[in-house]
Amino acid sequence: MTGLSLSTISKHYNGLPVREKNRLAIESAAATLGFRLNGFARSLRSRRSLTVGVLLPALDNDFHLTIIAGVEAALRSDGISILVCSSRPAPGEAVDFLMSKMVDGIIAVPTSSDVEALRLVAAQGVPVVAIDWIAPELDTDRVVLDNVAAGAAVARHLADYGHQRVALVGGDPMISTMRDRADGFRRALATRGISIADEYISSGPLTAENGQAATEKLLALPERPTALFAANYELTLGMLIAVNESGLRVPDDISLVGFDSLELARAVRPRLTVYKQPTLEIADEAARLIRARLDGSASATHGTSSLTGRLIVGASVAALH
Structure with a gap:
């Protein structure tokens, strides 16, 4: 239909330059004929x-x-x-x-x-x-x-705001991302002279259900933490559900930091502080x-x-x- 050689048409469909008039002729003919590249034939x-x-x-x-x-x-x-x-x-x-x-x-x-x-x-x-x-x-x-840096950034923020009793709603430490976020969090707090009590650290499946259950346990402690950090999106969602159902006010009664939940952060009031990965x-x-x-x-x-x-x-x- 175009009167062009197979090599010219092949060049065009392989992303190589052809004359503008040839390109227009090829694309016009393809539209008329309903031509589509055959990916299966090309892969063979x-x-x-x-x-x-x-x-x-x-x-x-x-x-x-x-x-x-x-x-x-x-x-x-x-x-x-x-x-x-x-x-x-x-x-x-x-x-x-x-x-x-x-x-x-x-x-x-x-x-x-x-x-x-x-x-x-x-x-x-x-x-x-x-x-x-x-x-x-x-x-x-x-x-x-850089998960160590992520955990450290959250820890420094909480320390800057005067929090001493901080808790981590974390994931399975066998997963390197969860382990590194927790390590960065602990180390940065340690440089400020703050240690985390064992009962303030939770770990488990990366689900909203686990985030909710872990948060409920933390909030039920005789001396509950003043701030919680949830280490991924699903844990953040569970943390928010638990705090909402507890009747506690944020941030008057409890401070919260989430992870990777920017849209969720915008949807709740007050707006949630979050660490956002790229x-x-x-x-x-x-x-x-x-x-x-x-x-x-x-x-x-x-x-x-x-x-x-x-x-x-x-x-x-x-x-x-």
């Missing part, structure tokens, strides 16, 4: 699927959904699509599923059940980028929040690293990209000076 020829797997522990929380959106947006301009999968109960099942779909690489927020399978596919030369949770035995590129930047960096592995421009050694978030001050922390 190139032996690449132009698909990256995104493996997540769950698909029902704000952090993971934002990672999906960020990675998809970052890779789409390169003609790379994503295949999203949540971790399965059987060890390695989710990784096997992605590999059966011939993905070119995997971006993962790994769970303990995924680590060995991810290690094996990485050893076979499949590019893997780990986000959020660091497993020492997984030698891949990594993108993480989730879209984490997704962008993970996409950049996987893209570099796929096009061969990455260095031979794997590295860790550590990003910093910021404390967004609301009105949920009282000054006790």
